[in-house]
Amino acid sequence: GENVEQHPSTLSVQEGDSAVIKCTYSDSASNYFPWYKQELGKRPQLIIDIRSNVGEKKDQRIAVTLNKTAKHFSLHITETQPEDSAVYFCAATKPGNTPLVFGKGTRLSVIA
């Protein structure tokens, strides 16, 4: 089955700096790659997703890039703010009746 690796496990940045979280996946058939944010004590929520027919997607301060050849995708957060502090999960899945598989998460701390 699909295997998703995520790095780093923890990340600390100064407020205003950028943060990058990287994921790799194993199944070349995977075509959908969402990112979820989980604030402390809360449920995970979708923040952005990308499908395999595009290489990059942006939404305000958040962007995701996808390299299908290398089977990796990344989350970029610019101008970080304290409220960006949370655990971020990447995930991948392929067409068909298959589940969404998550990475182990990255705990991002934005230091004011």
Added chain:
Amino acid sequence: GAGVSQSPSNKVTEKGKDVELRCDPISGHTALYWYRQSLGQGLEFLIYFQGNSAPDKSGLPSDRFSAERTGGSVSTLTIQRTQQEDSAVYLCASSKNRQVGELFFGEGSRLTVL
């Protein structure tokens, strides 16, 4: 409410007891997932239901774990003969479309096995 509802929110049980966790997905959502999140850990896939298809049980850690989904709606995750390592938050999620689309998570059921 319109969100995914899980119960109980907290469950403390003794080792060896059976527990049932319930998930009520968003109405009309055909896909339902169970994930387990141990303290500070990631989202471990357990089981996936999609419509009337046979569930994908490939993530269940042992035969003590089982789940069913009645009438394509409410799901129950059952853990028999609980062990201390079963202590975790069990999250349920549902989505409108098969496999590709936003997952809406419930608040989770926190299980503590003494």
